Amino acid sequence: MPPVFPMLTVLTMFYYLCLRRRARTAARGEMMNSHRAIESNSRTSPLNAEVVQYAKEVVDFSSHYGSENSMTYTMWNLAGVPNVFPSSGDFTQTAVFRTYGTWWDQCPSASLPFKRTPPNFQSQDYVELTFEQQVYPTAVHVLETYHPGAVIRILACSANPYSPSPPAEVRWEILWSERPTKVNASQARQFKPCIKQINFPTNLIRLEVNSSLLDYYTELDAVVLHGMKDKPVLSLKTSLIDMNDLEEDDYEENNDCGLDNLNKKLSSTALREGPNNGYFDKLPYELIQLILNHLTLPDLCRLAQTCKLLNQHCYDPLQYIHLNLQPYWAKLNDTSLEFLQARCTLVQWLNLSWTGNRGFISVAGFSRFLKVCGSELVRLELSCSHFLNETCLEIISEMCPHLQELNLSSCDKLPPQAFNHIAKLCGLKRLVLYRTKVEQTALLSILNFCSELQHLSLGSCVMIEDYDVIASMIGAKCKKLRTLDLWRCKNITENGIAELASGCPLLEELDLGWCPTLQSSTGCFAKLARQLPNLQKLFLTANRSVCDTDIEELACNCTRLRQLDILGTRMVSPVSLRKLLESCKDLSLLDVSFCSQIDNRAVLEFNGSFPNVFIKKSFTQ
Amino acid sequence: MFSVLSYGRLVARAVLGGLSQTDPRAGGGGSGGDYGLVTAGCGFGKDFRKGLLKKGACYGDDACFVARHRSADVLGVADGVGGWRDYGVDPSQFSGTLMRTCERLVKEGRFVPSNPIGILTTSYCELLQNKVPLLGSLGRENKWRPFLFLGSSTACIVVLDRTSHRLHTANLGDSGFLVVRGGEVVHRSDEQQHYFNTPFQLSIAPPEAEGVVLSDSPDAADSTSFDVQLGDIILTATDGLFDNMPDYMILQELKKLKNSNYESIQQTARSIAEQAHELAYDPNYMSPFAQFACDNGLNVRGKQSLGRS
Numbered sequence: 018m019p020p021v022f023p024m025l026t027v028l029t030m031f032y033y034l035c036l037r038r039r040a041r042t043a044a045r046g047e048m049m050n051s052h053r054a055i056e057s058n059s060r061t062s063p064l065n066a067e068v069v070q071y072a073k074e075v076v077d078f079s080s081h082y083g084s085e086n087s088m089t090y091t092m093w094n095l096a097g098v099p100n101v102f103p104s105s106g107d108f109t110q111t112a113v114f115r116t117y118g119t120w121w122d123q124c125p126s127a128s129l130p131f132k133r134t135p136p137n138f139q140s141q142d143y144v145e146l147t148f149e150q151q152v153y154p155t156a157v158h159v160l161e162t163y164h165p166g167a168v169i170r171i172l173a174c175s176a177n178p179y180s181p182s183p184p185a186e187v188r189w190e191i192l193w194s195e196r197p198t199k200v201n202a203s204q205a206r207q208f209k210p211c212i213k214q215i216n217f218p219t220n221l222i223r224l225e226v227n228s229s230l231l232d233y234y235t236e237l238d239a240v241v242l243h244g245m246k247d248k249p250v251l252s253l254k255t256s257l258i259d260m261n262d263l264e265e266d267d268y269e270e271n272n273d274c275g276l277d278n279l280n281k282k283l284s285s286t287a288l289r290e291g292p293n294n295g296y297f298d299k300l301p302y303e304l305i306q307l308i309l310n311h312l313t314l315p316d317l318c319r320l321a322q323t324c325k326l327l328n329q330h331c332y333d334p335l336q337y338i339h340l341n342l343q344p345y346w347a348k349l350n351d352t353s354l355e356f357l358q359a360r361c362t363l364v365q366w367l368n369l370s371w372t373g374n375r376g377f378i379s380v381a382g383f384s385r386f387l388k389v390c391g392s393e394l395v396r397l398e399l400s401c402s403h404f405l406n407e408t409c410l411e412i413i414s415e416m417c418p419h420l421q422e423l424n425l426s427s428c429d430k431l432p433p434q435a436f437n438h439i440a441k442l443c444g445l446k447r448l449v450l451y452r453t454k455v456e457q458t459a460l461l462s463i464l465n466f467c468s469e470l471q472h473l474s475l476g477s478c479v480m481i482e483d484y485d486v487i488a489s490m491i492g493a494k495c496k497k498l499r500t501l502d503l504w505r506c507k508n509i510t511e512n513g514i515a516e517l518a519s520g521c522p523l524l525e526e527l528d529l530g531w532c533p534t535l536q537s538s539t540g541c542f543a544k545l546a547r548q549l550p551n552l553q554k555l556f557l558t559a560n561r562s563v564c565d566t567d568i569e570e571l572a573c574n575c576t577r578l579r580q581l582d583i584l585g586t587r588m589v590s591p592v593s594l595r596k597l598l599e600s601c602k603d604l605s606l607l608d609v610s611f612c613s614q615i616d617n618r619a620v621l622e623f624n625g626s627f628p629n630v631f632i633k634k635s636f637t638q
Numbered sequence: 639m640f641s642v643l644s645y646g647r648l649v650a651r652a653v654l655g656g657l658s659q660t661d662p663r664a665g666g667g668g669s670g671g672d673y674g675l676v677t678a679g680c681g682f683g684k685d686f687r688k689g690l691l692k693k694g695a696c697y698g699d700d701a702c703f704v705a706r707h708r709s710a711d712v713l714g715v716a717d718g719v720g721g722w723r724d725y726g727v728d729p730s731q732f733s734g735t736l737m738r739t740c741e742r743l744v745k746e747g748r749f750v751p752s753n754p755i756g757i758l759t760t761s762y763c764e765l766l767q768n769k770v771p772l773l774g775s776l777g778r779e780n781k782w783r784p785f786l787f788l789g790s791s792t793a794c795i796v797v798l799d800r801t802s803h804r805l806h807t808a809n810l811g812d813s814g815f816l817v818v819r820g821g822e823v824v825h826r827s828d829e830q831q832h833y834f835n836t837p838f839q840l841s842i843a844p845p846e847a848e849g850v851v852l853s854d855s856p857d858a859a860d861s862t863s864f865d866v867q868l869g870d871i872i873l874t875a876t877d878g879l880f881d882n883m884p885d886y887m888i889l890q891e892l893k894k895l896k897n898s899n900y901e902s903i904q905q906t907a908r909s910i911a912e913q914a915h916e917l918a919y920d921p922n923y924m925s926p927f928a929q930f931a932c933d934n935g936l937n938v939r940g941k942q943s944l945g946r947s
Contacts, residue, residue: 088746089767097746109768110742533766561771585771611769637770 067155070242072096072146072222076178077374079142079401079427080115082234084505084531085452085479090236092144099239102160105205107610107635111162111236114142115476117228120606124554124580125525126472126500128396128422128447131341131368135313138344139197140170140225143371143401147178151218152244154192159208159224163236166200168208170225172347175217176375187375189223189347190215197227205238216248233633280352294326305330314345332360339366343398346371351382361390370400370424378404384412391416400426400449407435414438422447426474429453433480440466447472451502456480457487464490471497476504476528488513492520500526504556510534511541518548525551530558530582537562537588546570554580558608564588572600582608584635591619598627610635701734702874703741710751711798712744715874717813732765736793739764751799754808755861758793794827794874798866805872806863815874816885817866818892823885825864879910882917 075093083091089109094100100110121127157171175188192212200206222242228235297305309317309330321331330336337360342349349372361367367390372378383404387394394417399405405428413420420442425431426449436459439448445467450460451474460481464470473495481487484506491498498521503509509532517524527549535541535557542557543566552575557563563586571578572593578601583589589612598604607623607630609615620632702715716733739761743749749757792811799806807815807827814827866872871892879888891910 084767087764087767088742088748089764100742107769109764531767559769559771585769587771611771613771635769 066246068150068152068244068246070148070150070152070244071098072240072242073149074147075112076145076147076221077401077403078144079371080452082113082115085477095144095146095237095240097239099160099162101162101205101236102207102238103162103205105162105203106637107163107234108236108637111238112144113234113236114167114226114228116141117164117231117234119229120580122229123605124500126474126502126554128424131339131343131366133311133313133339134341135315135344137194137196139227139229141227141229143223143225145174145221145223146240148220148222148242150246151177151220152242152246153218153248154212154215154222154242154244155249156209156241156243157192157212157222158241158243160205160238160241161208161235162205162238164200164203164231164233165206165208165235166198167226167228167231167235168210168224169197169227170194171210171212172223172225173215173217173219174221174223174375175219176221178221183376187377188217190217190219192222197230199230203232214249218244218246218248232631233635280350280356294324297326302330306333306335309336314341334360334363337361337364340364341366341368342372343368343370346373349373350377351379354378354382354386358386358389361386363393364390365393366396367394368398369402370398370426371402373402373404376404378402380404380406380408383409387412387416392418394420396420396422396447398422398424399428400424402428403430405431405435407432407438410435410438414441417442419444421445421469424449425453426451427453433459436460437462439463443467444469446470449474450478451476451504453478454480457482460487461490464494468494469497470495471499473498473500474502475506476502478506481506482508484509485513485516489516492516492518495521497523499523500554502526502528503532504528505531507532508534511536511539511544514541514545518545522548523551524549525577526554527552528554528556529560530556532560535560535562537564537567542567543570546574550574551577553577553603556580556582557586558582559585561586562588565590565593568593568597572597576601577603579603580606582606583612584608585611587613590614591622594619594623595626598623598630604630606631606633608633608635701730701737703737703744705741705744707744707747707749709799709801710744710749711800712740712749712754712757712795713872713874714740714757714793714795715813716794717792717811733793735765735768736761740795749797751797752804752806752863754795754797754806757795757797758808758810796872796874798872803865803867804863805866807861809860813875814880815872816888817864818871818873818889819867819869821889821893823889824870825862827860827862873910879914882914883910887913 072095075096078092081090081092083089085091088094090111090113092112094110095112101108154173159168161168171192171194172189173192175186175190176184190213192215193210195210220242222240224240226235305327309320312320317331317336321328337357340357340361342353345353349369369378369383373383387409391413397413397417397420405425410431413423421444423439423442423445424447429452431453433454433456436450436453436455439445440459440462443466445463446469448463448467448470449472455475455478457480460475460478464487473491475481475487484503485508488503488509489512491501493516501517501521501524506529509529514529514535517527527545529535537543537560542563545555546552546567547570552571555571555575555578557567560583563583565588568583568589571581578597581597581604589609591614594607594609594615598607604627609620610633612634615634617634620634623630623632700715700717702713704714705712714737716737718730718733740757743757743761743764748760792813794809794811794813794815795807796815797806798804805817805825809815809827815825816823816827817825873888873892888910891906891913894906894909
């Protein structure tokens with residue numbers, strides 16, 4: 018063999034080794050680049066470009082301050098580029114929710130909270146936004162322009178609302194969550210929470226808010242989604258371990274099988290026979306039941322898997338008399354309802370608000386559940402349950418003869434004819450139809466038959482043609498009415514008010530906000546004050562004709578007044594307000610925003626003399 | 639050249655839109671690309687400061703906007719009616735906010751190009767959704783000026799539907815528009831007046847003045863639609879222009895418009911506005927307004943000498 022071959026082999030090997038090393042360093046170099054790209058949020062890296070997007074569309078929300086079909090103070094303002102930021106103040110081009118603070122929990126129409134709500138579920142309102150491109154989110158920024166601090170939870174959905182084919186599996190993942198905290202400034206801010214990395218791309222983001230610590234309405238301008246188009250390489254930095262995570266129920270930490278987890282817990286499992294149950298054998302049955310009453314639903318289900326005795330306790334229908342499924346909206350589906358069915362035969366309060374959307378609950382599944390569990394139902398919360406259709410309402414009206422409270426708030430996809438069935442629920446005491454498409458005839462029918470009504474909300478019911486006729490019917494039939502919400506009922510006049518005032522003397526709460534057709538010169542407010550001495554809450558928001566005479570009548574006649582909103586009138590002077598403040602000792606909320614005669618000096622004086630009253634004065638800049 | 643006068647409300651606001659081809663693929667047969675508007679505006683308010691008009695700016699008592707959406711370009715002018723000044727109301731607030739609301743509506747696409755009255759109606763309704771009260775204050779000093787906008791306004795909206803090459807207009811009051819093609823006026827708005835010098839108005843009256851204030855719903859606007867061609871010039875203006883400059887003078891100025899780029903249009907707009915401005919203060923000039931006034935039995939020269947309306 019010539020000597021050149023070993024030389025060649027050595028050379029080739031040497032060359033090969035060099036190449037390999039170069040390739041390896043190159044690969045590592047590339048990886049380094051991509052790390053740098055992620056860390057520096059660079060958009061120029063060709064490997065994994067960061068995408069920054071404003072929201073394309075607002076697809077769902079639970080409430081808003083503005084009028085339907087308007088662009089003033091409505092949720093649709095959250096889409097697109099910011100209109101106002103970085104200015105602070107009360108601007109029309111922002112997204113505003115319907116309520117703030119605890120005022121709505123303190124008024125006569127407040128409903129009792131469900132017990133056994135997990136302490137980490139504090140969400141009161143939500144809004145869902147879509148973006149153009151699906152990305153792996155790296156940041157979600159919320160531009161808040163007034164009274165920031167309401168956002169407490171951000172979630173991402175795996176479904177693409179713009180894809181033509183329905184998704185195989187829909188998953189919601191919590192990107193960030195925190196207890197409500199007070200933000201001291203009311204100035205605009207760009208809220209940049211630290212979000213978790215998830216392993217699916219998303220273009221559907223959901224914000225959940227809690228406004229209970231706010232001094233006034235929060236206003237949101239835009240939402241920015243930062244993300245990567247391709248799945249990011251795991252960064253060298255480990256993600257911060259949030260102490261809150263460790264306290265949460267572990268089904269929220271298990272990213273991949275959340276749904277399965279909940280359903281696993283809910284399903285009955287076979288148990289081995291144990292020797293004894295320790296001290297539990299000594300405790301009386303009722304006492305164990307009482308102890309278990311304090312457990313949240315997932316804990317109850319976990320406990321059921323420990324031993325036969327506790328299994329029996331945890332599956333006892335007495336544990337399911339008040340059932341709050343709203344905190345689990347992201348996981349609850351037909352299967353969950355099926356598993357729960359057997360235990361829910363005695364359920365009296367059922368909260369399915371926010372559940373079932375995007376195909377999670379079907380009409381058939383809901384109907385089956387209600388057929389088993391509806392007979393004792395007294396209170397049914399179905400706010401924002403978009404899976405509902407006419408058949409569901411028919412089933413409710415047939416299966417729930419004892420129903421006293423029905424909440425269909427923001428079920429704006431329910432067709433008008435669905436509401437005809439509600440008239441069969443003659444025992445109804447509370448009915449919430451905020452932002453629904455209920456029509457005049459159906460509503461008149463309901464009012465005719467549901468004479469036990471005490472609480473009625475018709476806020477933003479835009480399909481009603483003539484509110485005077487409605488008011489007349491209420492005055493004639495609903496003698497027990499205590500609270501009435503006519504927020505944005507566009508065409509009610511003094512005639513309707515007169516019938517209300519004379520027909521429902523027990524009224525304690527009346528919301529006539531943004532009803533522009535009421536004119537004080539007709540004497541309608543004075544009449545109201547004289548005929549409704551029990552009034553505790555009166556909202557005359559943006560009624561420009563409220564004047565001193567009306568305030569004086571309220572001061573004389575409605576001494577139990579606790580909450581009064583006279584935003585935007587130019588005809589009320591500090592003198593008459595002082596009389597009101599002196600006369601109504603229980604007054605705790607007074608909104609005089611945009612009342613031109615009440616300047617900041619007057620407000621300061623009032624604050625000094627009446628320290629128990631929260632006087633609200635909003636401003637634009 | 640321009641003296642400061644304390645009386646007389648004169649605003650000449652001219653917004654010119656020159657129709658031009660936005661699509662550079664101008665050659666080779668077919669229908670060509672979409673049309674587009676090249677716009678410029680100029681105006682003079684009471685303070686007689688000359689100024690280039692920013693989009694959506696408010697000048698004197700008048701305001702205007704230019705906005706575009708996917709398929710349409712929209713121009714609008716609004717003339718604040720001076721009569722409210724006696725009530726302590728700044729007329730520019732209302733007209734300015736009306737135009738800004740129209741602009742926002744257009745940018746968000748909440749309109750139908752063939753229905754410009756819809757833009758006015760929707761904008762008017764949106765104005766009512768403001769928390770700030772839209773009422774006049776009688777005889778009181780207006781302490782909250784930044785927050786209150788109120789009064790009345792005339793309005794003219796012009797929508798160019800780029801794909802169908804049609805112009806849709808809506809006109810309420812004595813603002814108006816002209817379409818000039820080949821040196822001649824081919825379309826114009828009709829003047830709408832209840833009676834002399836009190837045009838139809840959109841307004842929101844204070845409760846204490848109910849029944850006294852003229853108030854028309856936006857549906858009383860005059861609306862037209864017609865085809866337009868490349869090279870057409872659309873002039874929208876408030877009454878300050880039309881009352882002081884007869885057509886032939888306007889046409890003379892427009893003839894000087896050589897091409898459809900922004901600078902020349904801006905120059906032309908400015909010269910038209912300047913001329914109208916001069917003529918208003920010319921005591922010897924018999925303006926169209928003066929002519930009309932004479933026909934109605936009043937003796938005036940220019941419009942300024944009529945004093946406050």
